[in-house]
């Protein structure tokens with residue numbers, strides 16, 4: 001039974017599929033402190049959060065069973081991704097479910113700041129009928145600058161056109177073609193700052209976007225600009241903004257987000273007559289909360305059940321068509337990694353993976369993660385390594401990972417060759433997927449073989465002399481080890497050769513020592529593949 005902890009208020013309807021799942025038990029405990037979370041997280045396999053819970057390295061460290069942290073929303077700045085990756089915890093988000101809702105909140109804020117709605121409301125309900133103080137401006141014929149033309153920024157731009165606005169957009173990933181399609185003008189931050197009447201930000205908060213609108217930008221800003229931030233506190237320098245408003249440069253601002261949330265009582269935004277605020281409500285609609293909770297619950301279930309999943313933020317995304325090509329190879333890749341690690345002596349220095357045939361035509365990086373996982377699991381323990389942290393673990397160990405590709409594959413449609421180099425030696429294994437037959441190891445070092453990578457194997461290197469196969473069979477039989485299959489590989493008659501035996505149980509150290517003392521037998525190694 002998988003245990004899932006929901007530590008923020010998340011839509012009940014959205015997590016219903018988790019509650020209904022026979023193999024999942026859900027606990028809802030919103031509002032826990034870090035200490036409280038640390039004390040209970042050890043028993044959970046998954047943690048579901050919105051933006052309130054700060055998922056710190058301490059929580060991850062205590063989450064010994066934690067496989068996934070699911071964020072019901074977009075921004076994952078409340079989750080320590082580095083710590084998650086180091087511990088192999090998958091972090092997923094729900095990037096699409098709150099796009100429209102947040103875009104609509106941006107418009108609500110834009111209209112509210114243009115027409116002084118909150119200030120006028122306060123006066124009116126306070127008994128003052130003041131029709132003079134709240135002269136607004138139209139959106140029509142105004143220029144809107146959009147910083148960050150991703151999901152939300154693009155939706156804002158589309159709707160702004162319906163209001164008759166001109167749109168200038170900036171995004172490092174925005175192409176001329178896409179700008180043209182959206183009917184917007186591509187611009188730099190500087191051009192937007194100098195020319196826009198309204199400006200709205202829709203980027204994540206990163207070292208690059210922190211204070212991307214600050215003192216320098218306010219100095220050259222078009223006077224009378226109105227600024228909206230429904231993305232993340234800190235993209236606009238809060239103190240510089242207040243100064244720019246007080247200096248008459250900025251006419252008004254509407255903020256849903258703060259550098260520190262919740263803001264302290266003396267935060268300069270809270271009593272400023274030209275700044276309107278909401279408490280991070282951008283995604284707070286019934287629809288968005290259901291959408292994000294449904295999306296994140298679905299992916300959490302996939303991860304717990306070891307099924308393919310999407311929306312991982314601490315792993316590069318894998319397009320669906322690539323995933324369908326690579327997925328059949330994941331298990332083979334991991335077994336090849338494990339196999340080569342089990343037969344190689346010494347500390348690993350380099351892993352070389354060569355993809356031949358059709359696999360050479362696609363991005364094989366996701367498959368390499370499985371191979372590296374297979375190699376490292378042998379050394380670090382399978383509970384310590386997974387596809388999220390395998391590359392990270394390799395990097396911190398200065399392990400060189402080389403990927404090579406060759407279109408030609410002599411005998412197979414696809415071939416994955418993994419070699420491991422240590423100070424002492426370099427060992428090679430290769431495998432393929434045979435239609436109708438499944439996974440096969442087809443090469444060990446220089447020897448061609450045909451072995452199903454499964455269960456308990458014994459790899460023997462020997463000299464190709466009459467009688468050796470019989471002696472191995474007799475020895476194992478005498479020790480009650482049943483041989484299920486046997487493969488012999490050699491290059492030349494009478495030369496060096498290998499034997500790969502599939503056996504019904506672990507032979508153990510003692511039997512391996514007996515094997516190596518047989519005449520003409522050089523080494524015997526036990527391999528376990530599951």
Ligand SMILES: NC(=O)C1=CN([C@@H]2O[C@H](COP(=O)(O)OP(=O)(O)OC[C@H]3O[C@@H](n4cnc5c(N)ncnc54)[C@H](O)[C@@H]3O)[C@@H](O)[C@H]2O)C=CC1
Pocket residue numbers: 073074075076095098099102147148149150151152153170171172173202203204205208209230231232256257280281282283284
């Ligand atoms: N107030 C709220 O409740 C909500 C806030 N958000 C926040 O809104 C932001 C945007 O969300 P989405 O549009 O869904 O994300 P997205 O990933 O679709 O778009 C972000 C865009 O920002 C661009 N970008 C990154 N660095 C940039 C830079 N230096 N200058 C200009 N553009 C840059 C990216 O290229 C990307 O196109 C996120 O930070 C998210 O956390 C999202 C939902 C609700």
Ligand SMILES: O=C(O)CCC(=O)C(=O)O
Pocket residue numbers: 050051072073074075076098280281282283284
């Ligand atoms: O969960 C929330 O309400 C915050 C939404 C948000 O900021 C996001 O999705 O990035």
